[in-house]
Amino acid sequence: MERVTAPDGATIVLHSSGTGPGVVLVHGGGVTIEVYRRLAAALAERHTVHLYNRRGRADAPARREPYTVEQEIEDLGAVLAHTGACAVVGHSSGGFIALRAALRLPIDRLALYDPAVSVDGGMTGAFIPAARAALRAGDTARALAIVGAAGNPQSPAARLPLGAQTAITRLFLRSRVGREMGALLDMTLDETAQVAAHDGPPEQYAGVTAEVLFAYGQAGPPHYPRLAAALAPVLPRMQVLAVPRCGHDGINRAPARLVEPLVAFLSR
Numbered sequence: 001m002e003r004v005t006a007p008d009g010a011t012i013v014l015h016s017s018g019t020g021p022g023v024v025l026v027h028g029g030g031v032t033i034e035v036y037r038r039l040a041a042a043l044a045e046r047h048t049v050h051l052y053n054r055r056g057r058a059d060a061p062a063r064r065e066p067y068t069v070e071q072e073i074e075d076l077g078a079v080l081a082h083t084g085a086c087a088v089v090g091h092s093s094g095g096f097i098a099l100r101a102a103l104r105l106p107i108d109r110l111a112l113y114d115p116a117v118s119v120d121g122g123m124t125g126a127f128i129p130a131a132r133a134a135l136r137a138g139d140t141a142r143a144l145a146i147v148g149a150a151g152n153p154q155s156p157a158a159r160l161p162l163g164a165q166t167a168i169t170r171l172f173l174r175s176r177v178g179r180e181m182g183a184l185l186d187m188t189l190d191e192t193a194q195v196a197a198h199d200g201p202p203e204q205y206a207g208v209t210a211e212v213l214f215a216y217g218q219a220g221p222p223h224y225p226r227l228a229a230a231l232a233p234v235l236p237r238m239q240v241l242a243v244p245r246c247g248h249d250g251i252n253r254a255p256a257r258l259v260e261p262l263v264a265f266l267s268r
Helices: 033-041 069-085 094-101 128-136 140-151 163-170 178-185 184-198 223-231 257-268
Strands: 002-007 011-017 022-026 048-052 089-090 109-113 213-216 238-243
Touching: 002 069, 011 033, 011 069, 022 033, 022 069, 022 094, 033 048, 033 089, 033 257, 048 069, 069 094, 069 163, 089 094, 089 257, 094 109, 094 184, 109 257, 128 140, 128 184, 140 163, 140 178, 140 184, 178 184, 213 223, 213 257, 223 238
Parallel strands: 022 048, 022 089, 089 109, 109 213, 213 238
Antiparallel strands: 002 011, 011 048
């Protein structure tokens, strides 16, 4: 493990593996780098893969308050400068951070999987107050159920009454990933609020010069193919990859149907 000094003096712990051109992975909300180990191992056959926990998680420093996406971009910039990498993979809110960062950081290749980006009101964050109220009341299961239904409206569970969704979520919270997502939920809501705050026309990303691979799971939320269609006219160097039989966590499962085109894109 290496240590990178962020612009504010905090220490970022870097977990690197593999050999070849550098790739930095920016993970999504509610999790740590641990759920990306399978993807990192697959990419490490051709690349040096750099993982780091975003602030407030595991071995990462604490967040500065109030939280802003600018802090995330500063940290990513420090990691890119330290490693010399010019390629970034971003998932979910990590994709939002990576796309915002590509407006001003030296990123040549940007791979996004289900990036939590809002254009033209696509992600309003209207569920945030209800989820925060449930958290304040100590009902993490209800809060996570509200977030899950908003983020995955295509899921059969999202059509159940909230009480039933909450009961299912209580079982999920017994798992390691569930406990982690529950513990990090307050931070996830902060990130979602930042996504909503940066909503606007797709043209706000016209300044991105990187080659972009926009991948989404065909079994995942319907927001992402609509987002890809909105961004395509303003990002002429963007290609779209629809990954069959994958949901929002498809990148964590790292099936060959995603990994192979991802490696091809990063290796060109």
